[in-house]
Amino acid sequence: MINGRQLYLAQRLSAVLLVPLVLIHLALIIIAVRNGLSAAEILGRTRGSLLWGVFYTLFVLAVAVHVPLGVRNVMTEWTRLQPRVVDAFCLLFCLLLLIAGMRAVFAVV
Amino acid sequence: MTSKTSDTVQPDRSQHDHVHAQPGQAQPGDRLEVSIWRGKRDGGFKQYAVELRENQTVLDIVTEVQRQHEPSLAYRFACRVGVCGSCAMTVNGAPRWTCRTHVNQVIAGNQLTIEPLRHLPVIKDLVCDLAPFFEKWQKAGGTFKPTKSRLDKPEPIDPQSPARKTANAAIECINCAVCYSACDVVGWNNDYVGPAALNRLWTLANDKRHADREQVTDLAFQEGGCASCHSHGNCTRHCPVELSPSQSIAALKKSAIFGLPDVE
Ligand code: SF4
Ligand code: SF4
Ligand code: FES
Numbered sequence: 001m002i003n004g005r006q007l008y009l010a011q012r013l014s015a016v017l018l019v020p021l022v023l024i025h026l027a028l029i030i031i032a033v034r035n036g037l038s039a040a041e042i043l044g045r046t047r048g049s050l051l052w053g054v055f056y057t058l059f060v061l062a063v064a065v066h067v068p069l070g071v072r073n074v075m076t077e078w079t080r081l082q083p084r085v086v087d088a089f090c091l092l093f094c095l096l097l098l099i100a101g102m103r104a105v106f107a108v109v
Numbered sequence: 110m111t112s113k114t115s116d117t118v119q120p121d122r123s124q125h126d127h128v129h130a131q132p133g134q135a136q137p138g139d140r141l142e143v144s145i146w147r148g149k150r151d152g153g154f155k156q157y158a159v160e161l162r163e164n165q166t167v168l169d170i171v172t173e174v175q176r177q178h179e180p181s182l183a184y185r186f187a188c189r190v191g192v193c194g195s196c197a198m199t200v201n202g203a204p205r206w207t208c209r210t211h212v213n214q215v216i217a218g219n220q221l222t223i224e225p226l227r228h229l230p231v232i233k234d235l236v237c238d239l240a241p242f243f244e245k246w247q248k249a250g251g252t253f254k255p256t257k258s259r260l261d262k263p264e265p266i267d268p269q270s271p272a273r274k275t276a277n278a279a280i281e282c283i284n285c286a287v288c289y290s291a292c293d294v295v296g297w298n299n300d301y302v303g304p305a306a307l308n309r310l311w312t313l314a315n316d317k318r319h320a321d322r323e324q325v326t327d328l329a330f331q332e333g334g335c336a337s338c339h340s341h342g343n344c345t346r347h348c349p350v351e352l353s354p355s356q357s358i359a360a361l362k363k364s365a366i367f368g369l370p371d372v373e
Contacts, residue, residue, distance in 0.1 A: 004330035005365050012366075073337075077297040083332065 007069060014066035021059045046108045053109040060101030068094040135161050135219040141212070143170055145182065146224040149231045154222070155179075167200050167207035167215065171223060171235065184235040191349065194283035197290070198235050199224040204290040206283075206349040226290035242286045242303070249306035250328035253313060254320040264318050272372040276315035279308050279357050281350050288344035288354050300333030304344035304354030307335050311357035314364070317372035325369060329361040336362070 002010075032042060046052045068090040075086045135141060139161045144154040157174045168186055175182040186196040191209040198207050201215050201222050212221065229237035246252075257264060266273055288304040289295055295303045307329065314325040321328075329335045335358045344354040364370075 003327065004332060004334060004336060005326060008330055008336045008362070008365050076300075076337075077294070 010065050011069040014062045014069075017058070017062045018066055021055070021062060024055070025059065043108060049109055053105065056105045056109070057102070060098065060105060064094050064097040064101060067097060134213070135216060137161055137163050139219055141170070141216065141219050141221055143174065144220070144222045145171070145174060145179075145235070146231075147182070147234055149233065152231075152234075161212065161216075161219070165212045167198070167205065167210045167212060167221070167223065168196055170212060170221065171198075171207065182235070183233040192283060194285035197226055197285040197287045199226055199290065204287040204347055206285055206287065209349065226286055228290055228292075228295045229286065237286075239286060242284075242289055242305070245302040245333075246284075246306040246309060248331075249302040249310050249334065250321065250324065251306050251309035251313070253316070253318075256318055256320045266318070270372075272315045272317065272370060275360075275370065276312045279312045279352055279354075282308060282352060283350055285349060287347050287349055291343040291347040293341070293343065294337055294339055298333065298337055301337045302333050304338070304358065307338070307361060308352060308354040308357040311361055314361070314369050315372060322369065322372070326361075326364050330365060334361075338362075 071093060072086055072090040075081060075089070076083070079086070081089075141159045141161050143157045143159050145157060146152060147155045157178050159170050159173055162169075168189065171182070171184050175184065184196075184198070186208060187193040189196075189208045191206055194206070196206055196208045197204060199205075199222075200207060200210060201217055201220070203215075204226055205215070207223075215221065223235065225231045225235050225237050229239060229241060232238050268274075268277075282305055284305065286305065288308075292301075292304055294301050310325060310329055313319045314322060314329075316322070338355070338358045340355060340359065342355040345352070345356065348354065360370075
């Protein structure tokens with residue numbers, strides 16, 4: 001079983017990781033799209049790139065940890081749902097983020 | 110290790126200074142309109158007219174109302190000098206120790222509204238049931254467990270050691286539940302143990318005579334523990350004895366990463 005301290009650490013450390021990842025991701029979008037890149041051109045650059053594969057895998061992992069934990073806190077404070085229901089929901093949400101995110105990573109690299 | 114945290118919330122000094130009447134504010138001899146909560150949580154306010162005097166505390170007002178107007182009014186106090194922590198009420202919207210709150214500090218015009226504390230069951234009028242407050246104190250691990258029996262020699266504690274100074278900074282809690290009432294998270298999250306209990310846990314974390322020191326971090330991070338705190342510092346702002354529960358909580362949070370401070 002994961003204890004409260006580990007959940008807290010997971011949320012804080014994933015936040016620390018997400019700071020540079022999000023900034024690079026945003027910068028990338030702005031730079032890539034500025035000259036009107038097409039989807040094909042983008043895929044041409046990301047396909048087969050180990051660097052972008054690792055970058056976005058990390059991104060997806062950090063998001064899948066950080067976001068459901070935040071949602072869990074919000075649900076605990078703002079709904080009267082049982083803790084077990086909240087935990088189950090957030091675990092499912094984490095899996096959904098992981099699957100959808102990794103699918104996207106595989107699609108572009 | 111003395112813990113430095115990013116906590117910048119300062120206690121509200123106006124709770125402690127004797128503030129003299131502002132211009133436009135009621136003067137001694139004027140009639141105050143005092144609204145006092147009657148009944149349980151589903152009760153309502155009743156109005157009383159009380160004369161404003163020099164050097165009058167909110168507790169004096171409540172006492173006068175009970176003696177002169179409303180013998181059935183229930184309220185709680187004991188020491189009247191800010192030691193016992195039993196007289197806390199919500200005064201003009203903020204939780205305060207009423208025996209040390211001068212009326213001039215809090216009246217708005219000539220209005221004074223006195224209600225029971227927030228987040229606790231109301232027994233009657235201004236009296237709350239503090240059982241949930243103390244149950245959470247226990248749940249948080251706020252009970253001292255000795256390492257020695259009374260047959261052993263007492264453990265020498267250096268009052269100048271960093272750990273003792275850190276513990277001392279948080280130790281003078283009078284259990285008034287003012288911080289508990291001031292904390293919005295207590296209202297949002299039934300499991301949250303609240304600022305006073307976590308402040309207490311932090312003093313135990315810095316006490317080498319506490320037998321359960323090893324468990325402090327796990328207790329701090331149990332469901333409803335320090336991770337639920339939003340660090341908005343309303344507890345510290347209202348604590349009448351100028352403790353900083355938010356700083357104690359921040360220090361507990363830090364122990365998730367750096368472990369507990371060294372007490373030797
Ligand atoms: S700092 Fe934490 S304990 Fe204090 S009032 Fe805010 S949420 Fe409550
Ligand atoms: S920490 Fe301060 S406000 Fe909270 S119970 Fe103790 S004395 Fe009262
Ligand atoms: S009556 Fe004891 S603290 Fe106010």
